[in-house]
Amino acid sequence: MSRIDDEWVSFGVTAALLSRLLQARAEVALQGVGGPSVIEVELLCRLAESEQGSLRMIDVADLLMVSKSGVTRLVDRLVEAGLVSRYSPPDNRRVVHAQITDKGRAVFEEARVIYAQSMRDTVERHATTEDRRNVHDVLRDVLEANGHPVETRYTNGQRTEADHAPR
Template structure:
């Protein structure tokens, strides 16, 4: 066997490995679930899944001051990406920017009454998709183990 064929065989073996397969399954499932959520939110509430994530953060602790920078960090967006997103959300009346007290360079973002109303509708649509495609396909005990395991993975990543 020539060296090129050995390299092809080795690459094929690695590409077909259990770890590559299992992680790929996780990514495919998460991506398809996110796509279903995004489609439902766009259809029923005219917002994207990313906009929903912003509204979650703003509505979770309504009295908390949340800067655009913190939102960008939470959502792993660039500063220009969060600026464009907040521009669109502000244009739709979902959020408003307010100056940060004591720091002229920083801008805070808060939900509007309209934004909170849209969030409540979106949360119901989100819950339906999650229930149907994330919870219902599993037995109760399997779902509990999955959630526990995902928590352990997240903790290992956070602590490293």
């Protein structure tokens, strides 16, 4: 294997480790206050930021990069907790939507603060704001280029002038 291959392997391992570290720290913080899991927070975020607070189940699976059965189990848990409801539009009963409830919005807003603090506690001492924003931009670009848009209020689908600056 070449040195360049070794660098790509190292990159992949490092990215995977960082992802697991961030998720593990967020899980501990959220569970410490009896909050939802990280994947549940992501689903609530996606629903809260969607038009009318709902998404088709198939779109949820795509956005979260989970299987159809995985998203069904995830939504089942949130329905049971009263955070999400399911419905089928009258004009197309074959399609099922997940919709965030008022309780789900309230839980998401509380969890969002804990999640953000967990990210801040894990990263802030080790990277400047500029570093973090640059890494975020690169990660978003890679995800979007591979068909996984990261459009939420928190990325806003908009880029600032700094986002367009050459790297």
